[in-house]
Amino acid sequence: DADVTQTPRNRITKTGKRIMLECSQTKGHDRMYWYRQDPGLGLRLIYYSFDVKDINKGEISDGYSVSRQAQAKFSLSLESAIPNQTALYFCATSGRGGTDTQYFGPGTRLTVL
Amino acid sequence: AQTVTQSQPEMSVQEAETVTLSCTYDTSESDYYLFWYKQPPSRQMILVIRQEAYKQQNATENRFSVNFQKAAKSFSLKISDSQLGDAAMYFCAYRSFVSGTYKYIFGTGTRLKVLA
Numbered sequence: 663d664a665d666v667t668q669t670p671r672n673r674i675t676k677t678g679k680r681i682m683l684e685c686s687q688t689k690g691h692d693r694m695y696w697y698r699q700d701p702g703l704g705l706r707l708i709y710y711s712f713d714v715k716d717i718n719k720g721e722i723s724d725g726y727s728v729s730r731q732a733q734a735k736f737s738l739s740l741e742s743a744i745p746n747q748t749a750l751y752f753c754a755t756s757g758r759g760g761t762d763t764q765y766f767g768p769g770t771r772l773t774v775l
Numbered sequence: 776a777q778t779v780t781q782s783q784p785e786m787s788v789q790e791a792e793t794v795t796l797s798c799t800y801d802t803s804e805s806d807y808y809l810f811w812y813k814q815p816p817s818r819q820m821i822l823v824i825r826q827e828a829y830k831q832q833n834a835t836e837n838r839f840s841v842n843f844q845k846a847a848k849s850f851s852l853k854i855s856d857s858q859l860g861d862a863a864m865y866f867c868a869y870r871s872f873v874s875g876t877y878k879y880i881f882g883t884g885t886r887l888k889v890l891a
Contacts, residue, residue, distance in 0.1 A: 695879070704779075704866060704881035705820075718877065752820060762808060762870050764879070766820035 665689045666767040668753050674773045681740040683770050685753030691765075692758045694736040695720075696728060699750040699769075711736055712758075743774040777802045779869050781882035788857045789890050795842075796852045796885045798867030807871040809843070809850045814884070815863040823865070826850065854887075862889045 666687045675681050685694065692713050697705040707720030709728040717728055725747060729737045740747055750771050754764040778801045788794035800809070811823040826834045826843050833841050838858075842851045854861055867882040 702883055704883045705868075706881070707879055710877060710879075712877075721880075750818065754820075762872075762879075763810070763822050763825055764820075765822075769818045 666753060666755055666765055668751075668767040668770050670770060671768065672771045674775065675743055676775050677744055679743050679774075681743050681772065683738045683751055683753075683772070685736045685738070685767055687734050687753075687755045687765075687767075689755055689757075689765060690733075691755035692733065693756045693762075694730065695754040695756075695764065696726075696736070696738045697752045697754065698722070698747075699752060705752065708738065740772075740774075743772075745774045748772060748774045777804070777869055777871065777878055777880055779867055779880050779882040781865075781867055781885050783885045784883075785886045785888070787888045787890055788854070788861075790857055790859060792857055793853060793855045794857055794887065796854075796865050796867075796887065798850045798852070798882055800848050800850065800867075800869050800880075802848070802869065802871065804871050804873050806873065807869060809841075810868040810870065811839070811841070811850075811852045812866045812868060812881075813861075813863045814866065815860075820866075824852065857889050859889050859891060862887055 695710045696708040699705045711717045711730045727739045753767040756762045756764045780799045807828045809826045813821045824836045838855045864884045866884045869880045
């Protein structure tokens with residue numbers, strides 16, 4: 663079984679809809695992250711959480727919110743989706759301290775029409 | 776602000792040959808980490824190699840090695856004996872956590888093609 667899972671893997675939605683992307687991990691890591699990947703722009707950090715009670719904005723948090731329901735679960739929400747939020751979204755985890763190597767989920771391809 | 780630049784959008788290498796992917800970064804911090812990640816067509820991001828900035832010795836992982844030049848802020852990846860399975864997008868990444876500010880910044884990627 664995969665250590666970091668994301669649901670759904672693909673999603674098509676309409677402008678204005680609320681969308682939630684979910685991430686679960688079995689690696690026992692404290693730290694979790696959400697990124698988006700756009701062609702030609704690499705990955706950009708949306709939000710990160712170092713433990714259940716610690717949530718921080720990343721580089722591009724506007725239009726997004728997150729919830730850390732448990733150590734193993736970290737959800738990303740788009741309250742009112744817009745077309746320029748069409749992207750590939752990745753969840754990642756890392757252990758406490760150290761080199762902070764990140765382990766990624768398989769990604770969710772989101773299309774906002 | 777920290778930046779990561781990969782100036783080669785695409786590279787090609789013959790199978791069994793060696794190829795070097797370039798990465799430069801800009802930072803005023805002294806404590807940071809650098810990474811190379813691989814993204815094959817399956818889109819899964821996979822760690823290839825990492826380097827601690829305080830270590831002068833270049834990291835190696837089997838056929839993968841880096842040339843870390845801290846003063847020049849350069850972090851290139853060398854792939855030896857290239858294999859067809861090495862074909863992927865490669866991303867350079869920078870990580871720091873200074874004064875409560877966490878940063879994990881990716882470059883725009885280099886697409887590597889391996890020719891049989």
